[in-house]
Amino acid sequence: MVEEWSTGRGENKTTKEFVLGELDLVEDNFKIKPGETKDYDFNLKYEFIKSKNDKMKDKGGVNGALGKTGSFLDAEKSVYFVSADVDVKGTALDPGDKQKIKLV
Numbered sequence: 001m002v003e004e005w006s007t008g009r010g011e012n013k014t015t016k017e018f019v020l021g022e023l024d025l026v027e028d029n030f031k032i033k034p035g036e037t038k039d040y041d042f043n044l045k046y047e048f049i050k051s052k053n054d055k056m057k058d059k060g061g062v063n064g065a066l067g068k069t070g071s072f073l074d075a076e077k078s079v080y081f082v083s084a085d086v087d088v089k090g091t092a093l094d095p096g097d098k099q100k101i102k103l104v
Contacts, residue, residue: 001019001020001021001022001044001046001080001081001082001083001101002017002018002019002020002080002081002082002083002098003017003018003020003048003049003078003079003081004016004017004078004079004080004081005017005018005049005051005076005077005078006075006076006077006078006079007074007075007076007077008074008075009075013075018049020046020047020048020049020080021044021045021046021047023042023044023045025040025042044082051071051076052067052070053067053068053070053071053074053076054067054071054076055067057071079100080100080101080102080103081098081099081100081101082098082099082101083096083097083098083099084096084097084098
């Protein structure tokens with residue numbers, strides 16, 4: 001699970017990527033034929049990383065208001081993804097994909 005965290009606007013926008021959790025399924029090798037699909041249930045443990053503004057928001061009260069204001073002024077935004085890479089025997093480049101998720 002990956003967080004893409006950005007701050008700033010326009011030319012001043014910067015983005016950082018944080019890995020919040022990983023799961024390696026190497027021991028679960030299986031064969032799949034072209035055109036075939038496979039569903040795979042899994043549990044992924046992850047841990048959020050909080051910015052200074054987020055930590056202030058959690059305190060509530062005046063500190064919480066300052067954290068919300070700081071987050072707005074810094075234009076902080078987080079987008080979350082689940083990313084998967086597959087090791088395919090006989091290929092030079094292994095395929096992968098990522099899917100945006102919404103946390104509730």
